[in-house]
Amino acid sequence: MTRQEFREWTTKNLVILDGATGSNLQKRGMPSGVCPEAWITEHREVMRKLQQEYVDAGTNILYAPTFTANRIKLREYGLEDRMAELIHSLVSISREASAGRALIAGDLTMTGEQLSPVGTLDFEELVDVYKEQIVLLDQAGVDLLVVETMMSLQETRAALIAAREVCSLPVMATMTFNTDGRTFYGTDPATSVVVLQSLGADAVGVNCSSGPDTMLNFVREMKKYAKVPLIAKPNAGLPGINEAGETVYDMDADTYVTHMHALIEAGATILGGCCGTTPEFIRKLSESLPDRRISFQPAEPVRLLASERKVLAFGLNERFHIVGERINPTGKKKFQEKLRNADYSMVRSFAEDQTECGASVLDINVGMNGIDEKETMLKVMDEVMAVTPLPLCLDTSHIDVMEAALRRYPGRALINSISLETEKFEKLLPIAGKYGAMFILLPLSDEGLPKSLDEKKEIIQKILDRALTLGFCREDIVVDGLVTTVGANQKAALETLETIRYCKEELGLATIVGLSNISFGLPERSFINAAFLTMAIQQGLTMAIANPSQDLLVNSAMASDLLMNKPEADLAYIHRMNARKADEAPTPITGPAKSAEEKSEQPKV
Template identity: 65%
Template sequence: MTKNEFKDLIKEHPIYLDGATGSNLLKRGMPAGVCPEKWILEHRDVLIGLQKEFIEAGSNIIYAPTFTANSVKLKEYGLGDDIEWMNKELVAISKEAADGRCLVAADITMTGEQLSPMGTMDFEELIAIYKEQIGYLVSAGVDILAVETMMSLQESRAALIAAKEVCELPVIVTMTFEADGRTLYGTDAKTAAIVLESLGADAVGANCSTGPDKMAEVIRSMAEVTSIPIIAKPNAGLPYLDKDGNTVYDMNSDDFAAGMAMLVETGASILGGCCGTTPEYIEKLCTHTKAMEIKKRKKAEKRYLTSERQAVEFGLNDNFMIVGERINPTGKKKLQEQLRAGNMDMVMEFAEAQEACGAAILDINMGMSGINEKEMMLRALEEVGGVTNLPLAIDSSHVEVLEEALRRYPGRALVNSVSYESAKFESLLPIVKKYGAMFILLPVSDEGLPKNLEEKKEIIHKITKRAVALGMDKKDIVVDGLVATVGADKRAALETLQTIRYCKENGYATVCGLSNISFGLPQRGYINTAFLTMAIQEGLTMAIANPSQELLVCSAFAADLLLNKEEADIRYIELIGGIEEKKKKEEAPGENLSTVKREEKTSGNASIMDVIWEAVLKGNRKKITEYTISALEEGKTPQSILNDALLPAINEVGDLFDKGKYFLPQLISSAEAMKAAIEYLEPLLKEGNGKQEMPAVIIATVEGDIHDIGKNLVALMLKNYGFRVVDLGKDVPKEHIIQAAIEHNASVIALSALMTTTMQEMRKVISHAREQGVKAKVIIGGAVITQDYADEIGADGYSKDAADAVKLTKRILHISE
């Protein structure tokens, strides 16, 4: 199927996907804990029967059962060598069920391995894994590629890039969102939709996690920022166990269908069901919505740039934005020295400081001699992404650096810049399009700088024409006003202002660098500021500048206020308030200027303790051992480092996570940083005052479940708090769990499950523990687990995340903070 044919499917009325596969197969005899793909291949008729029922119910597209048939998952079942045969046979089963009556989509999902820096898998390795599976699926004759149940935007990007590099089939992508509207990795629905559409997805949406009643805001957010079709594939409500111990869902088919009609009104046009939805649900869905008209949507008028976790939107009449220019080694000897030594501390400091001063975007430039620019650019993107959620502008003179950075950047970047110089124009612009970026259009050609405004216009239109031919439009372009030096050319400012005015009148966003305008003149700050306010009056969208220049920033925000831009008054007041607050702190003797101030725990606390505290807060795994050694050399005891720096810091991280200011990547990075310090201190702590050994905790993902991201983090956090953690891994039978609890005299058994099909194993573990006389407390958690479920099966506690698991464990064991 071509992409245009896919678009033609969705014109006036919704089209329909199938319902759940796993939960329906369990009802039809599939045992929990087996490899689903292997079982299906051994029981072809069961799946064919189920899929025929979905087709009879009204499904236009059914998903081939290839959900976990990637090399990583199959190797866990000892089936890695069968990947090609299994994928092709699984598609063949669905094609037999379809019999030409509907389309067959390949089903692709996460591998379960974490990408670097949280895990060990490299981004290119992940793309290769997806390419392998997709290659087999395409050769098997699927019509569509469906990437679903994704929790990581970066992994979704890897799958989408792989699909585009293997074939030209339509690709649809759905992510799964938590109750707070973000994925487990912290991406909100709007950001996900912007990034995936710009990268070339043919439809985006959400699946799993919740029922249709709680999915409306996610669908609405996506519909507001995209023009491609929106997919809604929710569960049949929330799962619970009935009196016979079976997993059931709290939403019947009529309520499900009514909720789906609401999602059509919100903007969804591709509808289906996930966990718990049977053919009856799909039949009711079709009956209830088939006459509904799809909500008409236009391509969003705003422009969007994003990081992995935050989108910045702007229009031609919106508030002026600053692109922070400081992460650039040109003219900065200390930064150059650090980069040559492989040290990124100053880069991160600049990132945080510029955000605090009001920057909306950060420019990243690693161009200097004596380093591998590509390698350092990738490191900078990774490190900066760990300390700020601001979108980034990727700035390099080398096409290969820009290409690699765009490939790995987990958001929608701004490329700085694309000129009409033939040496790189034709090679760079297609790369910008491929990775869905915006770009700064620099009106310079092989002949050099344009001689006048007419030459500028000519270059602008030539670049635009090529961009449009590649599938972009004006909203993907930010034109550089090309500021010259007024000291050398008295008309320099006027000509730049003319360019800005022309661009705004013709639908282009604009940017300029300010420093050139005042070169060679005294008191340059006054000239830069005056010029900037004049440019804002003409419609300047953004400027590349140092946001720590108070006069410049305050004048820019004041200009917006005087031009009566929306909420410019509030923004100006907040800026002034922030500046005054900062000055008060700077004037206060001994005041800690960290972004999040920690409470002083001991009198006369040395600065090295603050450094360790901040290293945990920022997840600085590379330096924390060095800081810990320094603290010991200064005379700090291992116990004081633990109690006065490490534990307060990780508590602060947990609070930030609870408040939605930190997300899974930061939580993992901070926990890993603390782990590094604890590992160094552990022998010294044991030599200390003979403090009583902490209780043992047995932790495992239950039998049949091979997901362990959440479980691993809980284990890491508990270890950091001193508990003796015995991690049994994933897919662990109840007998092994209880035997380990007996052997280690465990005080707590912690169980994890991510799937509704395996959560009932928790009840079996608890029953087996009681049968064996084990008195350990049992706590449970995982994406599908609730407090009600914990109460129902007799668990001693439920935790919603890793930070909460530590608090719960301490509480039920009566361990004081």
């Protein structure tokens, strides 16, 4: 099945998955402690019968029993050398059970080993483990892939990247959340759908986790941002232990079906069961849905960034956001020295400070001499992610560093930046597409700064056109208003303001500016920066790269949002000002947290 066929089918029809495998096999004789893949191949009839019952009950997609058929898991049983044989055998059982009546999904899950920096497994090793499994599944003839029961967003990303790099099969991905609505690693449903769909998952959802009742909120959260069909594959309620010492689930098939209808109402269209469900559950679900036709409604277009733990959604008329600029060694000798010595204490304190001061995104730039930029970038990202839930803006002029960072970043990043400069334009746009990142469109070309406002608009249009052709949408792009120095060009501010208006009103694009250039060479720059930011917000600016510990700047931005009557801006202003009053010492206006080094920064382009 092609991805396009999968999309056509799943956006026009409700799809019924199967129910539990493990809990049913245990009831039918599989002892605990064995390798399931080995046991199944030794008891093909049991498995074939269970899956036949599912197909008879109405299942449209059977999950092949290849769940833990990966090198790391099989190694626990000393079976890694039999992986190819096992996978072929397991898939053939499902094919026999289906007899052409259902599609077969190659099933993958977590390996049980933790990724670094928490564990020792390297991200690329994990990608390779999944590639190996996926290649074998593809060879065995599965119609699509499902990555399920995932408690780690990053491991899910590894599987998705692996799939995209070795096959062209559709991929469904389902996460498992605790009752607090977060995975074991802290990812919430909204974040998972944002990150996985932008990385190319063809359907995203939830499995296992809980009963269908508790799952309702997870699906609702996902639906807000879902551009792909949503999967709901819940357990049969909550687990308990019966008199015989067996695990049992507390929900019967009829109750399950009732709750599944609520999940459909909430937006789930690919439906099945997990632990505790049986062919009866699937049959009753199937019978309750005589009409499978749907008209899939993707979420309203909205700009979405995400860390591993948090989504940042923003529109064109919402509150202004600051991208914290401080993690950047330019002009900061002390910071440079620390980076050179692999001392990340300043990285962490910059990240913490900026988070506390209200930044919405953190820019990460480690461009300097005397370090391995790629290695430092990955290291700094890990350090930052350990102390802040904010999404990152990856800022490097080296394409290999950008690709490494995007590949590793367990969220949806903002690329800083893509211009019309040949190298960036040709190479970075496809890379941004592959990893599903948003990007800052910087209106520069091989000739440097645009000579006029018209040329600036032309460059923006060219990059936009190309991006749309490559499958990006307007919500994936944030245009840099390209602030130059008013001391050098008296119309600098007016031209940037017009660029912001043009992008927002005529192109429907979000905008960003770097503030500090505007006032370069003038005295008391903070007042100019604050006034410029206020004007830019009035003109429709979406975000700025700035130092969020500049009190005047942030207060001005928040006052501007309030005056523009943006949602919740009044409460945010009052909240900030009350917190500010509560602070022991009043902070001088010119930016206390900015070191002398930072003040001396040169204008950047």
